[in-house]
Amino acid sequence: MSTNEIILAAVCGVLVVFSLVAALVLPRRAPGFPGRNLGAFLFVALVLVGGALAAVEVLGTEEPVEAATPGETQPRETSTPETGPPPETAAGDPVAGKEVFASAGCVGCHTLADAGASGTVGPSLDESKPAAELVVELVTSGRGAMPAFPQLSEQEIADVAAYVAQATGG
Secondary structure (H helix, E strand, O other), X not given: OOHHHHXXXXXXXXXXXXXXXXXXXXHHHOOOOOHHHHHHHHHHHXXXXXXXXXXXXXXXXXXXXXXXXXXXXXOOXXXXXXXXXXXXXXXXXXHHHHHHHHHOOHHHOOEXXXXXXXXXXXOOHXXXXXXXXXXXXXXXXXXOOEOOOOOOOHXXXXXHHHHHXXXXXX
């Protein structure tokens, strides 16, 4: 769990606890609640809701998955301590890659007309037209909401990358 996720959980936890106390505990202890303290109660409630929304806006952003720019032939070098540099791209077989695309669950998240996929969780591959090198990088290391797929062999990753690039013109 990242630091941002921990902070977001804490901020939202404070808001939830405040809401539960204000809805369940305070009315039983003080039947006239909030009474003449309505202004203070509304101020605290608005500050907590505003703080939670601001925290989500600032800390809840994920790195977007970007397609390779047209004409880009080299894979983008992204290296993290957890994943290391992306592997070299092996020659892929687009026919075998179509099978991997279906069996690895890509169809559940991505839209790709050639595969009959209409997922909405990840970006539309028909629109982003990623280069094979970018597909290799993302399937190997993951990014944002997309997980890595360590269960796939280097050849399967190369195959699915070749398929996506061929099917989208990426």
